[in-house]
Each structure stands twice: as structure tokens, then as C-alpha cells.
Amino acid sequence: MRTIDWVDGAVELVDQTLLPDKCVMLRVSTVAELVAAIRRLAVRGAPALGVAGALGAVVADGDPALVAELFAARPTAVNLAWGVDQAVAHLDEGPEAALAAALRVRDDDIAACVAMGERGAALLEGDRLRIMTVCNTGGLAAVERGTALGVVQTLHERGRLAEVLALETRPLLQGARLTTWELARMGAPHRLIADSAGPYLLARGEVDAVLIGADRIAANGDTANKIGSYALALGAERAGVPFIVVAPESTIDEHTPTGDQIEIEDRGADEIVSVRGVRVAPEGTRALNPAFDVTPHDLISAIVTDQRVIRP
Structure with missing residues (x-):
């Protein structure tokens, strides 16, 4: 089971506020929904927030106001802003390039956890x-x-x-x-x-x-x-x-x-x-x-x- 992933054009994540009673997957298709999920700790943890930031930047599609909302969602965890930056850096190349960068953040995190x-x-x-x-x-x-x-x-x-x-x-x-x-x-x-x-x-x-x-x-x-x-x-x-x-x-x-x-x-x-x-x-x-x-x-x-x- 993956905690967070990109599925059919949207972010899917485990709603951790419902555990251990229920394991429910949230489907998030707007930045507002993702920011709300981050703030209420439906998704949390530094590496997961990095992936959320990268995928959220893809959803934001370069809108500066929406990107700023992502940056501010959790101020202590540096990975959130880092993940946003990874995808934003490729937005000039088009949405597909930004998504590819975000998916690299996801895949690199999986490999990093094995290595750690x-x-x-x-x-x-x-x-x-x-x-x-x-x-x-x-x-x-x-x-x-x-x-x-x-x-x-x-x-x-x-x-x-x-x-x-x-x-x-x-x-x-x-x-x-x-x-x-x-x-x-x-x-x-x-x-x-x-x-x-x-x-x-x-x-x-x-x-x-x-x-x-x-x-x-x-x-x-x-x-x-x-x-x-x-x-x-x-x-x-x-x-x-x-x-x-x-x-x-x-x-x-x-x-x-x-x-x-x-x-x-x-x-x-x-x-x-x-x-x-x-x-x-x-x-x-x-x-x-x-x-x-x-x-x-x-x-x-x-x-x-x-x-x-x-x-x-």
C-alpha cells in the first residue's frame, strides 16, 4: 500500500486522521483540498509531504497564489517546500514535464527509504x-x-x-x-x-x-x-x-x-x-x-x- 500516489490525474492518499479505525483513501484534485488535507494531518511525515508538495505543484499548474498556499501549509517541514520546488522547476517545460519531475520525487522517496x-x-x-x-x-x-x-x-x-x-x-x-x-x-x-x-x-x-x-x-x-x-x-x-x-x-x-x-x-x-x-x-x-x-x-x-x- 502506498500512502500517497498519483492516480488517473489526481492525488490519492491515506486519510491518516481515521486510522486505526478505518483505512480510507482520499482523492484530491484541487490545491485547496490538498492544503486542507496537509493542515489537518490527513497526510503527514516529512517524506510524504515532499511528495505531496511535488504532486500539489502539478495540480496548481504554475499558479503563483496556489503554489504559495502549498509552501505555507506546514512551516516546519522543509520537505514540503522542497517537493514543490522540484515540480515547479519544470513547469516551463509543460505540465507533462512537471508531472514527470513529481513522479521522480515519489520514486526517489521509495528508493531512499529502502536505502535508509x-x-x-x-x-x-x-x-x-x-x-x-x-x-x-x-x-x-x-x-x-x-x-x-x-x-x-x-x-x-x-x-x-x-x-x-x-x-x-x-x-x-x-x-x-x-x-x-x-x-x-x-x-x-x-x-x-x-x-x-x-x-x-x-x-x-x-x-x-x-x-x-x-x-x-x-x-x-x-x-x-x-x-x-x-x-x-x-x-x-x-x-x-x-x-x-x-x-x-x-x-x-x-x-x-x-x-x-x-x-x-x-x-x-x-x-x-x-x-x-x-x-x-x-x-x-x-x-x-x-x-x-x-x-x-x-x-x-x-x-x-x-x-x-x-x-x-
């Missing part, structure tokens, strides 16, 4: 590895297989995976809803934990490596990822556990010198005061909701891309 899985698995030593991860970095965050969870899948296929400890990932529960769904589909052993349990379990020696994805990697190696990643990095550093970021080369933003320059999206109070539409805080409660945090490069053991292993 192999490179990440080779980097980790030992068998029966216990992996901790946050958010969702599997095929749902890409086109197929994924980034950090793609490494997990490769380990599992090679008989080297003992267990995955998946953080629930508040406030939208991508770990609970999406990562466990993908792990169950691949038959990988796993348990779900509360976000705040991660550092404690690291300190207790129950994890061999932390694998996370990235939405933007600054030129100095600072990394923006789902909120909660920084706490895991601090816990891993104290416990002496490798903390490894897995992301394609397109996530590296040489134009952003350090993590201090990464714009962090705040998604508003509703996601904090409610859980899947059920209010859990009193009416009128104010909230702060940064969707991402930044892990300084000195806490990162290695960055695994589809082309290399970087040790910040």
Missing part, C-alpha cells in the same frame, strides 16, 4: 535489538516503508528485532494510532508507552537505541522533530544509549544555519484541551502547543540518510 533501512540496520550492532521511537516514521510518513520505522522493518525482516517501545506521542497520538498499526501489520513485536515513560525506561537499561525521524535538519546538525524528541535525546545521553536520526537528504536544510532558526509550528489549544474530539480540560483553559522541538546536534549520535551516515 539498510544503512540504519548496518549501523546498529547486535541482534535482538530493543528500539524506542516517537511519533510515526513508517510507510505512513513516506510513500512506502518509511525512515526510522523503515530501519525497524529491515531489522525485523532480518531477525534482529527484539521489540519496539513506541511512545504514544501526545497530543495527536501518532505513535498510538499509527505506529502501532504499522508494527502490527508487519508482525513486529511492540509495546506502547506513555511519552513521559521514555526517559525512565532508557535510564532503566531497557532500550538499545532510539530511532527518530526529522522534519528539518539544520546545517549544523540540529534537528526538528515531533515534540518529545528532545526529552528522549536527553534521556539517551544520560543513559549512554545511541540516539539516531533517520531522514532523507532532502530534509537537510543548508539554508538554516542552526536549530534556532527553525520555525516551530504551534497548532493551537484545541489539540491539547481535547483528545480525539473529547474535551479533557475545563472550558476556557489556555494551552501552548508546539508541534515540534529541536534536538541540538551534540545529543545526536548519528544522522542516517539515504546517501550517508553523518556524525554531528
